[in-house]
Amino acid sequence: MTTMTEASVREFKMPDVGEGLTEAEILKWYVQVGDTVTDGQVVCEVETAKAAVELPIPYDGVVRELRFAEGTTVDVGTSIIAVDVSGGAAPEPAPAAAPAEPAPAEPALAEPAPAEPEEAEPQGRTPVLVGYGVAASSTKRRPRKGPEVPVAAAQAVQAELNGHGTAAVKERPLAKPPVRKLAKDLGVDLTLVTPSGPDGIITREDVHAAVAVPEPVTETPAPAAAPAPALAPAVAVYDSARETRVPVKGVRKATAQAMIGSAFTAPHVTEFVTVDVTRTMKLVEELKQDKEFQGLRVNPLLLIAKALLVAIKRNPEVNASWDEAAQEIVLKHYVNLGIAAATPRGLIVPNIKDAQDKTLPQLSAALGELVTTAREGKTSPAAMQSGTVTITNVGVFGVDTGTPILNPGESAILAVGAIKLQPWVHKGKVKPRQVTTLALSFDHRLVDGELGSKVLADVAAILEQPKRLITWA
Numbered sequence: 001m002t003t004m005t006e007a008s009v010r011e012f013k014m015p016d017v018g019e020g021l022t023e024a025e026i027l028k029w030y031v032q033v034g035d036t037v038t039d040g041q042v043v044c045e046v047e048t049a050k051a052a053v054e055l056p057i058p059y060d061g062v063v064r065e066l067r068f069a070e071g072t073t074v075d076v077g078t079s080i081i082a083v084d085v086s087g088g089a090a091p092e093p094a095p096a097a098a099p100a101e102p103a104p105a106e107p108a109l110a111e112p113a114p115a116e117p118e119e120a121e122p123q124g125r126t127p128v129l130v131g132y133g134v135a136a137s138s139t140k141r142r143p144r145k146g147p148e149v150p151v152a153a154a155q156a157v158q159a160e161l162n163g164h165g166t167a168a169v170k171e172r173p174l175a176k177p178p179v180r181k182l183a184k185d186l187g188v189d190l191t192l193v194t195p196s197g198p199d200g201i202i203t204r205e206d207v208h209a210a211v212a213v214p215e216p217v218t219e220t221p222a223p224a225a226a227p228a229p230a231l232a233p234a235v236a237v238y239d240s241a242r243e244t245r246v247p248v249k250g251v252r253k254a255t256a257q258a259m260i261g262s263a264f265t266a267p268h269v270t271e272f273v274t275v276d277v278t279r280t281m282k283l284v285e286e287l288k289q290d291k292e293f294q295g296l297r298v299n300p301l302l303l304i305a306k307a308l309l310v311a312i313k314r315n316p317e318v319n320a321s322w323d324e325a326a327q328e329i330v331l332k333h334y335v336n337l338g339i340a341a342a343t344p345r346g347l348i349v350p351n352i353k354d355a356q357d358k359t360l361p362q363l364s365a366a367l368g369e370l371v372t373t374a375r376e377g378k379t380s381p382a383a384m385q386s387g388t389v390t391i392t393n394v395g396v397f398g399v400d401t402g403t404p405i406l407n408p409g410e411s412a413i414l415a416v417g418a419i420k421l422q423p424w425v426h427k428g429k430v431k432p433r434q435v436t437t438l439a440l441s442f443d444h445r446l447v448d449g450e451l452g453s454k455v456l457a458d459v460a461a462i463l464e465q466p467k468r469l470i471t472w473a
Contacts, residue, residue: 008086010059011079014046017053017381024048025073025249026080035063043081046074047249047345051379061085065198072203073249075178175202183207262408266322266443270403271452275460276424278434283466292361297368301339301393303466304416304459306363308391309335309356310472311458318455319388320411320446329446338390338407339367341374349407350379351387395419401437411446414459415439436463 014024024046031043042054043063061083068074173190175183179202183190186207193210195202248256280303287298312319312335321330337355341348350373352358352366373379390407395418404415417437424433440456447455462468 008084009064010061010083010085012043012057012081012083013079014074014076015055016076017046017048017055021048021076021381023073023075024053026068026070027052028070029066031063031066031081033063033065037061037063037083048381051348051381051384052345052377053381057081057083059083059085067198068203069197072205078176078178173202174200179204179207183210186211258408259405262406265408266406267445268403268406268441269444269447269449269452270439270441271449271456272401272437272439273456273460274435274437275464276426276433277419277436277463278426280463280466281419281434287360293364296361296364297371298364300419301391301416302360302364302367303469304393304414304463305337305339305355305367305391306360306469307459307462307466308389308414309337309363310462310469311455312389313356314458314472315451315455318412318442318447318451321388321409322411322443322445332388335389336387338387338410338413339370340390340392341371341379343374343377343379345377348374348379348384349387349390350374350383351390353386389413391416395436401439403439404441406441406443410443412440412442412452412455414456415441 016022017024027045027047029044031037031041037043037057038060039058040056043057045052045054047053063081064084065082067078067080067082074080173193174195174197175190180190182188182204183193183202188207188210190202190207193202193206196206197203277300280300284298284300284303287293287302316333317331319332319335321332323330334354335356336351336353338349338351341350350370352363352370355363355366358366370379370383373383387407387410389410390404390413392402392404392413393416394402395416398418401417402415404413406413415438417439419434419436421432422435423430424435425431426433438456438460440452440459442452442455458472462472
């Protein structure tokens with residue numbers, strides 16, 4: 001009978017699909033155990049701190065194991081799926097008599113060191129995405145039943161390979177290194193945890209569930225018991241009938257961290273101006289009838305974006321970033337215009353690359369594509385990197401204005417309020433006019449009051465007299 005060997009199994013690891021990401025949540029598996037996969041086939045969709053991404057697998061084979069369930073957050077570099085690349089049909093699990101053979105057991109104990117450089121051996125393949133590691137020969141698969149001494153000894157060696165203490169004679173609970181660390185931090189004894197993962201592996205959820213359940217008093221070491229009482233009150237006051245707890249992860253977690261970092265790193269200043277945009281609204285209606293804009297998205301945001309680009313052209317020093325490490329101001333000769341977009345997964349800020357070079361129809365097409373992609377949850381991490389200036393349109397919610405926080409690494413952000421019909425003095429008479437309030441927040445290390453005021457005044461002047469788009473551009 002053909003059995004799966006270590007040499008025939010490849011471990012597909014969670015890649016870093018962005019820049020410096022440390023974890024991702026598995027949203028959906030597209031394959032199951034026993035399915036045949038081919039090089040480049042998408043096997044799952046994951047949500048990173050920036051976007052949802054589909055992961056292709058970099059080799060052919062048969063799926064042997066899905067390491068994690070949907071909804072699980074996995075550290076980058078952790079194996080998520082095992083694939084047999086031997087080319088044979090899917091074999092049944094090895095019979096119980098196979099582990100009892102004495103010959104392979106002794107060498108396994110004698111050679112723990114070669115398993116260490118697992119990630120350093122590419123095995124002749126080039127990773128598909130940044131962070132894709134091709135596993136070496138070790139699959140770290142364990143027999144389902146382990147009453148015999150060789151199996152217990154092999155598990156003890158595996159514990160040493162994972163860096164969790166010396167080899168023990170008794171059988172250890174099965175858990176990944178991150179799960180063991182979590183259990184240690186929470187004071188949970190893994191021997192008392194009921195596993196729910198494949199092959200009896202203990203998952204993060206199992207550890208968290210064990211925290212909520214009182215543990216039996218069985219030789220509990222004093223140091224391990226200390227953290228448990230600290231978590232007990234939080235669990236005790238939680239009333240599921242009146243409260244709902246939502247885990248902070250993915251895009252929402254990244255947004256929260258970025259906003260905290262921005263708010264307490266860059267000194268924010270916000271200026272406001274209220275402007276009559278009646279002529280801009282008329283121009284929007286005219287452009288909707290223009291044949292050059294047929295099939296394109298034409299709205300006030302389009303002209304506001306163009307007005308900001310013209311204002312930046314007239315005041316290029318506002319388009320900059322602060323390099324803390326080098327103690328330098330970096331002036332950007334391009335504008336990657338960010339547009340804040342609310343999505344079911346949270347707020348994201350994709351940007352239009354080199355927006356300063358686009359004509360009005362091209363800018364309209366880029367805005368339409370950006371919004372559609374964001375709503376579908378298909379925005380790529382690359383689309384959210386290297387922004388320079390951002391626009392956030394709070395007016396769509398009926399809000400007059402706000403004090404926006406800078407997108408990290410950017411110099412300014414323009415908030416656009418609701419456009420409302422209001423009494424306004426026009427040509428010496430009070431008339432109903434379309435009016436809105438703009439708010440410009442900027443990094444005061446880069447932009448002083450004069451420069452920020454000039455930029456905001458230019459945007460307001462263009463929206464009041466849109467013909468300036470021609471004379472100032």
